[in-house]
Amino acid sequence: MKKWLAGLFGFLVVALAVAQILAREKTSAGGGSHEALFWEKAEGGKVKCLLCPRLCVLPEGQFGVCRARKNVGGVLKSMVYGQVVSANVDPIEKKPFYHVLPGTKAFSIATTGCNLRCLFCQNWQISQVFPHDLSSTPMTPDAVVGAAVKSGSRSIAFTYNEPVIFYEYMLDVAQLARKQGLKTVVVSSGYINPEPLRKLLKHIDAFKVDFKGYDEEFYLQVVGGTLDPVLESMKVIRQEGVWLEVVNLMVPGKNDSEKQIRELVRWVRRNLGDETPLQFSRFYPIYKLQNLPPTPEETLLKARQMARQEGLKYVYTGNIADREGATTYAPKSGEAVIERQGYFVTANRLNKGVTPGGERIPGIWE
Ligand code: SF4
Incomplete structure (x- = not known):
């Protein structure tokens, strides 16, 4: 079996196992209600969220723009x-x-x-x-x-x-x-x-x-x-x-x-x-x-x-079949060092981020 096909099969088996765990434990309960970080109290029981550039000021019971954080009794809570x-x-x-x-x-x-x-x-x-x-x-x-x-x-x-x-x-x-x-x-x-x-x-x-x-x-x-x-x-x-x-x-x-x-x-x-x-x-x-x-x-x-x-x-290019755009090339030698097909790696010639020709490619390799 081709390497990338074997990889695909492996992913499908694991995905099925994860889906089974999720299906077993699914609840209809919405909301984690955990006190949020990065907020401050504002006037009249409101709270101000400081997490993102929207800086929502929320009256009691209201969700922020993200629909994930909410003023619950004068405290900003993460509901997710x-x-x-x-x-x-x-x-x-x-x-x-x-x-x-x-x-x-x-x-x-x-x-x-x-x-x-x-x-x-x-x-x-x-x-x-x-x-x-x-x-x-x-x-x-x-x-x-x-x-x-x-x-x-x-x-x-x-x-x-x-x-x-x-x-x-x-x-x-x-x-x-x-x-x-x-x-x-x-x-x-x-x-x-x-x-x-x-x-x-x-x-x-x-x-x-x-x-x-x-x-x-x-x-x-x-x-x-x-x-x-x-x-x-x-x-x-x-x-x-x-x-x-x-x-x-x-x-x-x-x-x-x-x-x-x-x-x-x-x-x-x-x-x-x-x-x-x-x-x-x-x-x-x-x-x-x-x-x-x-x-x-x-x-x-x-x-x-x-x-x-x-x-x-x-x-790179993504979401299209483009062999060159899916390949990592060593900048100096031009050698193809990682080749991909879809989401799968078909060849990886790097050894701890170093090409066979001795060029170091930046990234996280181990
Ligand atoms: S959108 Fe959400 S994260 Fe951003 S400031 Fe509003 S409540 Fe906070």
Whole structure:
């Protein structure tokens, strides 16, 4: 059997086991009700949340924009702590991380809620609802880490919905995970304030930011947020020395002009460095943008070419069949060192991050 087919079969077996655990423990209880971090009291029994740039001020009984945090009796509570609505064992390439433990499994969890409103959200069924709208599986941090170890995963991924909004849960799981020798990886839009981000990063090995576009108007109109906090977050991640990869989903006619791509690429190179992996990912019509076509393949190929011409060393394409765009090349020799097919690694010629020709490729390799 081909190596990647065997890998796929392995993932299916483990996924089935995880689905069985979740099905057994599913409850209709919504809400973890765990006191939140990063908030302060405001006038008249209100509370002010300091976790993300929205800085919601909430009267008694009200949820924040994220639908995950709520004023309960003058105290800000996370209503999603430990309430898992999705748990899967995924290839880490699916996150996508291309420079983190290639070919390994990532135990991936999500709750409900999000602090953004992307019109192209791929997980809107869980991100745009309240905790009481969906049944969930209560999982303590211990249970998550135990399940991750049992599944043979090398990492825990906080993903699918926006992990920033289950901050306290993520923090507790991440601390335990590291004690068990697991890596911790976050897949996020980066819409978080610097202080909580710095605290979180002490327990995180790798961060993937969905950089929606270097375009304030796009953030306002299509994402439902603002650009500057995301730029700041990426700089903070870099400053704190946590491994960072960036993905840009290219939405036709919205964020895929030559100007927008060039500005994004130049910002990444200038502020994050030319060794930052950047992936251009294909959009498919979904949620509130079903009227748009999928991203033309030429757009993705052109964006990758432009980013390479601008000096980025590790540029990928995603969600399309593009052998070159799925391969990691050593920048000096040009040798292909990691090859992928879909979410599976078909060849890995690195030895502890070093190519056969002696070049060191940045990332987390063991
Ligand atoms: S995390 Fe939620 S409650 Fe807090 S400021 Fe952001 S959207 Fe508002």
